Amino acid sequence: MSTSGSTQHRVSIALDARSYDIVIGTDVFALPSTYEALPDATCAALVSNHTVAPLYAQQLAKALGERYRKVIQVVLPDGEAHKSWQTLNLIFDALLAAGCDRKTTLFALGGGVVGDMTGFAAACYMRGVPYVQVPTTLLAQVDSSVGGKTAINHPMGKNMIGVFNQPLLVVADIATLTTLPQRELIAGLAEVIKYGPIADGAFFVWLEANLDALLARDPAALAHAIKRSCEIKAWVVSQDERETGLRAILNFGHTFGHAIEAGLGFGTWLHGEAVGCGMAIAAQLSANVGLIPAAYALRIQRLIERAGLPVRAPALGVQRYQQLMSVDKKAEGGETRFVLIEAPGKAVLRGVPDADVATVLRACGA
Amino acid sequence: MSTSGSTQHRVSIALDARSYDIVIGTDVFALPSTYEALPDATCAALVSNHTVAPLYAQQLAKALGERYRKVIQVVLPDGEAHKSWQTLNLIFDALLAAGCDRKTTLFALGGGVVGDMTGFAAACYMRGVPYVQVPTTLLAQVDSSVGGKTAINHPMGKNMIGVFNQPLLVVADIATLTTLPQRELIAGLAEVIKYGPIADGAFFVWLEANLDALLARDPAALAHAIKRSCEIKAWVVSQDERETGLRAILNFGHTFGHAIEAGLGFGTWLHGEAVGCGMAIAAQLSANVGLIPAAYALRIQRLIERAGLPVRAPALGVQRYQQLMSVDKKAEGGETRFVLIEAPGKAVLRGVPDADVATVLRACGA
Incomplete structure (x- = not known):
């Protein structure tokens, strides 16, 4: 994988202590250097779905493996219909089963549903752990991964249950769009x-x-x-x-x-x-x-x-x-x-x- | 009910924009004046449990009725065993069924379980609405209602899922301890x-x-x-x-x-x-x-x-x-x-x- 350094753009979100960068580029999400400024932690949890994980999870896990002693993967069912308590609990179950502590960093690899649920789970796990967005759909790259809105749906309304929780970093890799339907x-x-x-x-x-x-x-x-x-x-x-x-x-x-x-x-x-x-x-x-x-x-x-x-x-x-x-x-x-x-x-x-x-x-x- | 103004104490929690007071006194929770500094809203939601609601909910609802056009009541099952997603969802269901908007103020009337769940629900309902703690147990008055820790339990650990969410006000009424077992x-x-x-x-x-x-x-x-x-x-x-x-x-x-x-x-x-x-x-x-x-x-x-x-x-x-x-x-x-x-x-x-x-x-x- 080439570094394609010349195609990288950075857009900054200015929110005082919660400021962060959006990295936009080609072939950047699998580079360990993309994550080098993140805070130290023992454990990383890569959250994805059944569609995206087979395509990109291994590459991301490899990059994270160079920084984190333990990298766990949580693969959720795909789709808006699964943006629910039940699916959110799959993340908590996996984190607790693996003994992930309160410095664990979550990585959302997927579209808006994965990003929204991972950001919400990060806000709530042990009252808050950091997370990174790695959006793999155009919609997530231009909208849902940026700005810290996280949520799940309620039968009576979309995104009714959630919090504002800014990520530490957004990595929008244009190369991941090649597999997008x-x-x-x-x-x-x-x-x-x-x-x-x-x-x-x-x-x-x-x-x-x-x-x-x-x-x-x-x-x-x-x-x-x-x-x-x-x-x-x-x-x-x-x-x-x-x-x-x-x-x-x-x-x-x-x-x-x-x-x-x-x-x-x-x-x-x-x-x-x-x-x-x-x-x-x-x-x-x-x-x-x-x-x-x-x-x-x-x-x-x-x-x-x-x-x-x-x-x-x-x-x-x-x-x-x-x-x-x-x-x-x-x-x-x-x-x-x-x-x-x-x-x-x-x-x-x-x-x-x-x-x-x-x-x-x-x-x-x- | 007397105002017993002479027995009131105020303790302040200094947290910049999230600072708030703890009012400690006798016969204060049912006084409309106790809530006069809260932000304007159309709707108040009084969250309690099956043990406490019959004792104090009516008095509190009456006081809130002087300030809020609509006051809804949510009565949860009592006890630590119910500090779960399922019970939390009862709050969301009630808020959405009543059409409560994103300025709705939640009031937690009860012990630590009611307070923790109401504070967590307030953090998550439409990405955050304000809430007030009205603790009716000694434990909640001296500990859990103060400091903004909210959570539910997970089968693998207590308080594992929650957020930090400071209330707008804590009203610790010593009179409510007379009915405490x-x-x-x-x-x-x-x-x-x-x-x-x-x-x-x-x-x-x-x-x-x-x-x-x-x-x-x-x-x-x-x-x-x-x-x-x-x-x-x-x-x-x-x-x-x-x-x-x-x-x-x-x-x-x-x-x-x-x-x-x-x-x-x-x-x-x-x-x-x-x-x-x-x-x-x-x-x-x-x-x-x-x-x-x-x-x-x-x-x-x-x-x-x-x-x-x-x-x-x-x-x-x-x-x-x-x-x-x-x-x-x-x-x-x-x-x-x-x-x-x-x-x-x-x-x-x-x-x-x-x-x-x-x-x-x-x-x-x-």
Whole structure:
């Protein structure tokens, strides 16, 4: 494996004592030097899933073996449907069975589900051990592995149970994307596309011009998209770690998206697919309430559609959508709030009258 | 209900943005004014158990009703055996079913188990909501409600899964101790006694002189014991919130105690009973390794025994004890460490050779 040092980028998240770097590069996750600045510990626990572990766990375990006396592996079932207490407990069971102490470092090797659960487990194991994100999906590299949101799902809502817990390091290796199924690459593009309308009008234009290269997995295009996405996310998270304000803009499309996921049953649509559709609805809603011209909403929808993401909402019925959205974490004092686009590259969080929500849902096929 | 303003004490825990007060008094928990400085919220969730709720939940709910538009009650099964994922999920289920938003304030009304689970649930519900401790047992008032340690048990070890999460306020109402069974009062005295040997030689002497008054529930004696205990705990926690050093001294007797609890099955002995016995063993160990004179160990053991706490270890076998202690959170790199007394009012955390541990366990009946 080559070091490919020249292709490495570093994006820093500034959070005082909890600051950390995102390393973006090719063939970096299996290099022992990638982990050399981590705190000393006797034990490392590599958490992955049944899909990713056969591809990359051995390489990572080998690199970790040069630093840690004991490296244990925990392999979880794959998929959003397993983002539950039961699966989380598999991590605790393995850590305790191996006698892992409170300095043990966890490594999340996989997509968003593995990352969210490993980060949550790290927060709770013996009241907190450190962890590292090694995301292997585009979605995790540009979004879920960065920013310290960890969670599991509850039957009544996605990501309802979790904590903010920043990793020590994120290692986004573009080489791991070569094995990613196209459906998952496309789902990841939903979160990439998100950063344009909410924070960077120029990036949105770049995406319109480079979408085909991204779909063809052009490494340079992917590297730029990941880096720019991480920079925007780092900027947002550094200002509002615990989502008391600004950070909510990262949930563009997510209120509708979460309702789709919960309504269809977690795992039926991929998270990114639901978010893609949710952004299409939210863009339309932004135009309907007069924030942006209909033409800009259409450009957003067009880009989502070109990526291969759904833009029509599953027909669950408007009432069911509204019921599912009422438990959303952004709801406060009974009102559901939405991230809307108020100008290219600028988002706002605001309450919307139920009637307007119903109208846009109906128009989008709900 | 009288306000009894003259009997109120306040002890502050200094933790920067996470600082808070412990209010110690008689007939204070049911006064709306006790909660007037808490942040605004629409919803309050009162979490209690089947034993405590019938005694005090209505009074607390009434006081909260003057501040919060919606007050929901969650009543958990009582006892250490229920400090589990399953019980924790009852809190999440209730919060989500009631549509509680991310500003909801949780109130833990009960003993250590209710407090630990409510604090953990508050940390995890929608990635964190605030909570208040209203401890109704002596043990919770002097120890578990203060300092932000929250957890549930794992079959392989007590308190293995949890987080540090400081409450906004602790309300220790001495009036609630009038309904406490004598066995639980005695269990609470174990944690009171603890503070003498580890931090305050004069308080230890005071306890020797006032133990009978405490056992007879003399309100003035209880108030002093609770206040002094909270002051010592506040001093320790303010210096070492996350137990990277000093705070470990609060676990005097707990390494042996946790092994007793796990070995007998959680709930067979009360936590305080196991800690009382654990302190008797740890005092002996401190003398055996030459830190304190045998006579001082005997004084500690004598006070524990006079309180009505066990000083002989359950006969689980020395090997079983050592196995159970090897997963203790204070273990690091394979070595189990113990809190030992090195002088009256002064504790130290150190590793002890297995042979010395075996000797003291055998001598104490293990």
